[in-house]
Amino acid sequence: METMTLGGALNAGLRRALEADDRVVLLGEDIGRLGGVFRVTDGLQRQFGANRVVDTPLAESGIVGTAIGLALRGFRPVCEIQFDGFVYPAFDQIVSQLAKLRARSGGRLTLPIVIRIPGGGGIGAVEHHSESNEAYFAHTAGLRVVSCSNPNDAFWMIQQAIASDDPVIFFEPKRRYWDKGQVEPQPDLPLHGSRMIGEGDDALLVAHGPSVALALAAAAAAHEDGYSVGVLDLRSLSPLDLPTLLDEAKRSGRVVVVHEASTFGGIGAEIAATITEHCFTDLKSPVLRVGGYNMPYPPAGVENQFLPDIDRVLVAIDRSLSFQVA
Amino acid sequence: MSNRDVASLERIAPELEPQSIPTPERDVIRFVQSDGSLTELGQSRGVDVGFAQSLYREMVLARRLDVEALALQRQGELNLWLQCAGQEAAQVGSIRALDAADMVFPSYREHAAALSRGVTPSELLSQWRGASHTGWDGAARRFHLYSVVLGTQTLHATGFAAGSRLADTDDIVLTYFGDGAASQGDVNEALNWAAAMKLPVVFFCQNNQWAISTPSSSQMGAPLHQRAAGFGMPAWHVDGNDVLAVHAVTEAAALHVRSGRGPAFIEAQTYRMAGHSSSDDPGRYRGTDEVTLWSGRDPISRMTALLGELGAAEQFFDELRAESDDFARDIRSACLSIERPRFEELFGNVYAEPHPVMERERAEFHAFASMLNAEV
Numbered sequence A: 001m002e003t004m005t006l007g008g009a010l011n012a013g014l015r016r017a018l019e020a021d022d023r024v025v026l027l028g029e030d031i032g033r034l035g036g037v038f039r040v041t042d043g044l045q046r047q048f049g050a051n052r053v054v055d056t057p058l059a060e061s062g063i064v065g066t067a068i069g070l071a072l073r074g075f076r077p078v079c080e081i082q083f084d085g086f087v088y089p090a091f092d093q094i095v096s097q098l099a100k101l102r103a104r105s106g107g108r109l110t111l112p113i114v115i116r117i118p119g120g121g122g123i124g125a126v127e128h129h130s131e132s133n134e135a136y137f138a139h140t141a142g143l144r145v146v147s148c149s150n151p152n153d154a155f156w157m158i159q160q161a162i163a164s165d166d167p168v169i170f171f172e173p174k175r176r177y178w179d180k181g182q183v184e185p186q187p188d189l190p191l192h193g194s195r196m197i198g199e200g201d202d203a204l205l206v207a208h209g210p211s212v213a214l215a216l217a218a219a220a221a222a223h224e225d226g227y228s229v230g231v232l233d234l235r236s237l238s239p240l241d242l243p244t245l246l247d248e249a250k251r252s253g254r255v256v257v258v259h260e261a262s263t264f265g266g267i268g269a270e271i272a273a274t275i276t277e278h279c280f281t282d283l284k285s286p287v288l289r290v291g292g293y294n295m296p297y298p299p300a301g302v303e304n305q306f307l308p309d310i311d312r313v314l315v316a317i318d319r320s321l322s323f324q325v326a
Numbered sequence B: 001m002s003n004r005d006v007a008s009l010e011r012i013a014p015e016l017e018p019q020s021i022p023t024p025e026r027d028v029i030r031f032v033q034s035d036g037s038l039t040e041l042g043q044s045r046g047v048d049v050g051f052a053q054s055l056y057r058e059m060v061l062a063r064r065l066d067v068e069a070l071a072l073q074r075q076g077e078l079n080l081w082l083q084c085a086g087q088e089a090a091q092v093g094s095i096r097a098l099d100a101a102d103m104v105f106p107s108y109r110e111h112a113a114a115l116s117r118g119v120t121p122s123e124l125l126s127q128w129r130g131a132s133h134t135g136w137d138g139a140a141r142r143f144h145l146y147s148v149v150l151g152t153q154t155l156h157a158t159g160f161a162a163g164s165r166l167a168d169t170d171d172i173v174l175t176y177f178g179d180g181a182a183s184q185g186d187v188n189e190a191l192n193w194a195a196a197m198k199l200p201v202v203f204f205c206q207n208n209q210w211a212i213s214t215p216s217s218s219q220m221g222a223p224l225h226q227r228a229a230g231f232g233m234p235a236w237h238v239d240g241n242d243v244l245a246v247h248a249v250t251e252a253a254a255l256h257v258r259s260g261r262g263p264a265f266i267e268a269q270t271y272r273m274a275g276h277s278s279s280d281d282p283g284r285y286r287g288t289d290e291v292t293l294w295s296g297r298d299p300i301s302r303m304t305a306l307l308g309e310l311g312a313a314e315q316f317f318d319e320l321r322a323e324s325d326d327f328a329r330d331i332r333s334a335c336l337s338i339e340r341p342r343f344e345e346l347f348g349n350v351y352a353e354p355h356p357v358m359e360r361e362r363a364e365f366h367a368f369a370s371m372l373n374a375e376v
């Protein structure tokens, strides 16, 4: 067991993957000498050389497109997109190429590519540096989408993602890069398993990535008021860990989904629909969503009013708890 | 290495030698040397001292803004600052070569150009204080919003120019972008599009040698001014730290473009004297020797020397120093009085026409905020 920051755990996980399999190559802007703008790849180019930890030209479509070519040639590329808002130049390569090649080839081609994206807001950044765009990718068949929330998961999930033979979009909660935690000697969950934290006899909060810490704080506050509120850390957004999600939803019949992304057409909508389809008669309240407002991410000076906070989560829990079926 | 190399191609099939090969980098056009002396070309062109002084003044004020803004960032008054120190000549020289009606599409480091277009310190700093995504009216200033997503603005510039041609006006468009941004697909699409359609765009690349930690030498396989030829437009390669040369070259490019002969390209060699941003630590990837070398090529000090040599009055320098001090005070107070937007207002900025989701969420936000206040 070792204490690491979330960013440090990703670094250690990437190092392990590079050591374990020499087909693993890292591609990204400023990931080599600089070690990435968040230092997630710090020291890796020194250890594994500039051929395996590649400072690319400044072109995201190029990063993903050439990763596809490398994968076709037998390599296992791990791409870094510098910030969430800069993945869109690569959108065609991800959505129309990466996600579809296996199906288009009649299942012949395998694309073991990981795309790491530091996501989410709350760090006072300038525009395009705080977005939560996981729903675009979760909506796309052919991609797997995961999101870690703590150092232990960061360490194990990045290795599991690299070991996957499918494309994985890997969201990293940038405002939690410096959070510290224990890293266990063995993974306790598969890549697409969700983690239940605490007992949720009265209500369940469903969250992922940067919102898990918020959900835990809200659950603790609710506990002080005498309510048993559990937190389900989704970890995987596509596929969803349905057995766990549905079991936990049934337990209390009251579910609140929390995420930073705008709610319209977001992951919360998928979760609410899935729970409603499978557990309609177990529900005691509609599934509620707390998320960013449906506007472009605002200027940093007012981002705290945009992002879900503990008050908004507690108000939603209250609404759910006090909901009466007429 | 395979022994099926080019040498054997030359022996076996000399008639199939490639018809086009990369050409070496061309020398830069320069009027004023680093020490302030004039090159032969500079001497033959001559210097209009009054005009040179007005360019110099803008560079000095832009440098002051840069210094003050960095200090404000260090004091926690700005979230972030991207310094333009070292690039004043490239920006002032080029923007002053345009007509007032010409439209400009900047990247995000064009603070000297912004000031030249009348953007105020308050308008400029607002974005970096986290109060807005842009502080100025781009249409009124003829200076579009900053584009943080690299290279995207070059296509907007191209479309804007297409509009000017459709409207049959004789204004042109200039767009700034970096050596790093030049690797983006958008920039290369813009170059091709503008050339194919013969649109009135000046593509102005400030090659400041770095894209965060990536040196321009490993960003590309051929010098940028050579790339332009492949797209079908003329290019100039200029000393970007020589404001007089930049001005002259941009005037020439603007003339070419305005006359309807299609786009033009300028590569200005300059240097990002500071880190990429106030969060960057350039010591991780570049040595001090290089920085020292480029400090010796500073765009402002060479003009101080030249103007002194040409007999600019001591009074000119004194007055400028006083103006710069006043400007610094203005910048500071302007920054401190920038106000955050009211969050509720933002719902009204998203769509031009009424939108039910915005209306509902604005009401929800309002109710929630009032509830919290009521509780306090």
Ligand SMILES: Cc1ncc(C[n+]2csc(CCOP(=O)(O)OP(=O)(O)O)c2C)c(N)n1
Binding pocket: A029, A058, A060, A082, A086, A089, B109, B148, B149, B150, B177, B178, B179, B180, B181, B182, B208, B210, B211, B212, B272, B276
């Ligand atoms: C599409 C996109 N990818 C990545 C980034 C992150 N980023 C911001 S500035 C920068 C380097 C830009 O270099 P260059 O174009 O040379 O401009 P300079 O910063 O030197 O002015 C990078 C990689 C971005 N803003 N947009």
Ligand SMILES: [Mg+2]
Binding pocket: B178, B179, B180, B206, B207, B208, B209, B210, B211, B212
């Ligand atoms: Mg650059």
